[in-house]
Amino acid sequence: MNPKDLRIMIIDDERIVGKRLKPAIEKTGSTVEIFTDGETALNRFQEQPFDIVVTDIRMDEMDGIEVLERVLALSPRTKVIIITGYATVEVAREALSKGAFDFIAKPFKPGDLRVIINRAGRELES
Amino acid sequence: MHDKTDNPTTTDGHSPSQETGDTDELEHRAFTERPTLSIRAKVILSFSLFFALCIAVTSWSIWMASDLTARIDFLEVAGDFMMEVQQARRYEKNFLLYGTNLDDALHHLEVAESQLKSQGNTIGKIVGTEHTDTMASYLNDYHSRLRELGSTDDTTRRQAIVPILRRDGAKIVSFAEDFVNAERANVKRHLLLAQRVPFLFLGALLLLMVVAGTWLSQSLLLTLMRFMAYTKRIGEGDFSPITPVRKFKDEFSQLAEAFNSMTRELTRRHDILVESHKLRAIGTLVAGVAHELNNPLNNTMLSASVLKEEWDDFSEDEKMEIIDDVISETERSQRIVRNLLDFARESEAKMQPLDLERIVQESVRLVANQVRMARLTLRTELEDNLPHVHGDEQMLKQVFVNLMLNAVDALPPRGSITVSARMDSKKDGFLVVKVQDDGPGIPEHFQQRIFEPFFTTKGKGKGTGLGLSVSQGIIHKLGGFLKVESEEGEGTTFIVSLPVTDFPSDIMSG
Numbered sequence: 006m007n008p009k010d011l012r013i014m015i016i017d018d019e020r021i022v023g024k025r026l027k028p029a030i031e032k033t034g035s036t037v038e039i040f041t042d043g044e045t046a047l048n049r050f051q052e053q054p055f056d057i058v059v060t061d062i063r064m065d066e067m068d069g070i071e072v073l074e075r076v077l078a079l080s081p082r083t084k085v086i087i088i089t090g091y092a093t094v095e096v097a098r099e100a101l102s103k104g105a106f107d108f109i110a111k112p113f114k115p116g117d118l119r120v121i122i123n124r125a126g127r128e129l130e131s
Numbered sequence: 132m133h134d135k136t137d138n139p140t141t142t143d144g145h146s147p148s149q150e151t152g153d154t155d156e157l158e159h160r161a162f163t164e165r166p167t168l169s170i171r172a173k174v175i176l177s178f179s180l181f182f183a184l185c186i187a188v189t190s191w192s193i194w195m196a197s198d199l200t201a202r203i204d205f206l207e208v209a210g211d212f213m214m215e216v217q218q219a220r221r222y223e224k225n226f227l228l229y230g231t232n233l234d235d236a237l238h239h240l241e242v243a244e245s246q247l248k249s250q251g252n253t254i255g256k257i258v259g260t261e262h263t264d265t266m267a268s269y270l271n272d273y274h275s276r277l278r279e280l281g282s283t284d285d286t287t288r289r290q291a292i293v294p295i296l297r298r299d300g301a302k303i304v305s306f307a308e309d310f311v312n313a314e315r316a317n318v319k320r321h322l323l324l325a326q327r328v329p330f331l332f333l334g335a336l337l338l339l340m341v342v343a344g345t346w347l348s349q350s351l352l353l354t355l356m357r358f359m360a361y362t363k364r365i366g367e368g369d370f371s372p373i374t375p376v377r378k379f380k381d382e383f384s385q386l387a388e389a390f391n392s393m394t395r396e397l398t399r400r401h402d403i404l405v406e407s408h409k410l411r412a413i414g415t416l417v418a419g420v421a422h423e424l425n426n427p428l429n430n431t432m433l434s435a436s437v438l439k440e441e442w443d444d445f446s447e448d449e450k451m452e453i454i455d456d457v458i459s460e461t462e463r464s465q466r467i468v469r470n471l472l473d474f475a476r477e478s479e480a481k482m483q484p485l486d487l488e489r490i491v492q493e494s495v496r497l498v499a500n501q502v503r504m505a506r507l508t509l510r511t512e513l514e515d516n517l518p519h520v521h522g523d524e525q526m527l528k529q530v531f532v533n534l535m536l537n538a539v540d541a542l543p544p545r546g547s548i549t550v551s552a553r554m555d556s557k558k559d560g561f562l563v564v565k566v567q568d569d570g571p572g573i574p575e576h577f578q579q580r581i582f583e584p585f586f587t588t589k590g591k592g593k594g595t596g597l598g599l600s601v602s603q604g605i606i607h608k609l610g611g612f613l614k615v616e617s618e619e620g621e622g623t624t625f626i627v628s629l630p631v632t633d634f635p636s637d638i639m640s641g
Contacts, residue, residue, distance in 0.1 A: 021433065025434055063422070090422045
């Protein structure tokens with residue numbers, strides 16, 4: 006099943022991440038909105054929920070774990086994918102225990118993220 | 132809890148004060164090229180003085196005793212002489228009054244004459260040779276008159292002789308009495324002297340003991356106190372060598388040399404400690420750097436991957452923009468790695484005037500990832516146009532990194548660290564760098580101990596307890612101070628005071 010028409014939100018305070026991922030993910034037919042901070046992203050999320058949220062875990066104002074908690078509080082069905090800069094078992098365990106769908110460690114290729122998004126899309130449809 | 136840090140800090144292993152063989156040699160010569168006046172020699176000299184004084188007094192006493200013996204013997208002889216003369220005069224009277232035998236009187240006179248002859252020298256010394264001679268002539272005259280008296284029966288003649296005879300006799304007796312009295316007075320005077328001299332001797336001995344004792348104890352105690360100050364100084368981490376302060380050398384000079392070789396060894400060990408501590412700090416920093424490095428790496432990877440996937444769809448301008456991103460992100464990676472490598476690189480310690488603002492900024496950048504990972508904020512308040520400080524760049528960074536990593540360890544999430552640098556308002560010619568946090572603070576009973584080696588409040592395996600001790604060692608070597616101000620619940624401030632360099636910074640750094 007192709008995850009078409011999925012609404013995807015990408016949050017990373019590294020501007021280039023969103024800039025490169027947006028066209029690479031939109032190739033699959035999904036809609037992608039990009040943000041560089043959690044607060045703005047959550048405001049947008051409250052206006053209109055997203056199916057998938059991809060968020061960097063380490064950001065200055067609001068970190069990825071907080072984004073994860075607040076997104077799931079607003080929309081439990083949303084799949085949250087965590088990007089970590091420095092993958093450790095603790096970070097992964099914390100993210101997963103708080104309900105993250107999966108996590109991906111920097112550096113990654115757009116294809117790696119697409120695979121996870123596809124998997125999330127299938128789960129959303131099932 | 133904050134405290135001893137363990138994050139290391141360290142230096143490149145070569146402390147600025149590390150001595151070279153040449154300076155060792157110089158130190159050694161400074162100690163040996165002085166005349167020797169050992170403590171042993173001083174003690175021997177003092178005791179020899181005592182002994183010489185005792186010998187002098189003992190000899191004098193022996194001489195005095197034999198002198199007194201001789202005088203008393205003489206007094207006996209003098210007594211005998213007087214008795215003989217008096218006997219002679221008694222017989223003379225008997226002869227004149229009762230016409231008895233004159234031979235007894237003559238006999239006694241002869242004895243007296245022989246006594247005067249044999250003791251003439253001694254009597255001469257006591258009453259004077261002139262008097263002795265006069266006396267001898269009187270005795271002679273008396274003797275001859277007495278003989279004349281005995282040999283004549285002429286009454287007129289006798290009457291002429293008798294007054295002269297009596298006069299001479301009286302003179303002899305009074306003369307003998309004079310010298311016996313004079314000699315008695317002599318003996319008395321000498322006895323008195325013999326009584327007084329021991330007291331004089333005791334007084335002199337006391338004086339000598341006080342002088343010698345003061346001299347010995349001064350040279351011992353003052354030097355001991357100096358060495359006590361050295362041990363205190365060394366204990367506080369000042370490993371500069373001891374220099375000679377006296378004009379001569381003794382056993383303490385050897386002790387000073389032993390101290391110097393000990394401090395050289397301590398310096399070497401301190402350098403090793405500083406180095407191993409720095410490695411620990413680097414280990415901590417590497418985790419943060421790896422984290423930070425992944426961002427530009429990820430940006431490069433995404434950009435290059437997208438460029439490859441979409442090569443045909445991108446316009447020339449889009450391709451160029453992506454390639455520019457790849458280049459700038461690679462440069463970013465390079466900066467991150469270079470900052471850590473600058474800190475980690477092993478190099479000779481190089482003392483030079485340093486721009487403290489830059490050192491603090493680069494140290495802050497080194498720990499920036501730890502600060503972010505611990506979800507803390509770090510602010511800097513750096514005064515503009517600070518004068519330069521004299522020091523080794525890596526060692527100073529090691530201290531600041533150490534203090535900041537301690538704060539990171541001490542703070543709960545959302546805590547804040549402030550690093551400030553300004554001129555010291557209380558101490559002229561000093562700069563202060565403060566690393567302040569709003570953490571739980573350090574209990575007062577720990578504050579004295581946190582600079583001790585191996586004291587740590589961090590858990591097992593987390594802290595070595597060497598960070599603050601190493602930092603303090605480094606700052607001491609640069610002539611500065613590292614202090615802590617903390618109250619429980621009120622946060623902690625570590626204060627580094629550093630002397631500003633005396634040299635015009637332009638010349639030195641240029």
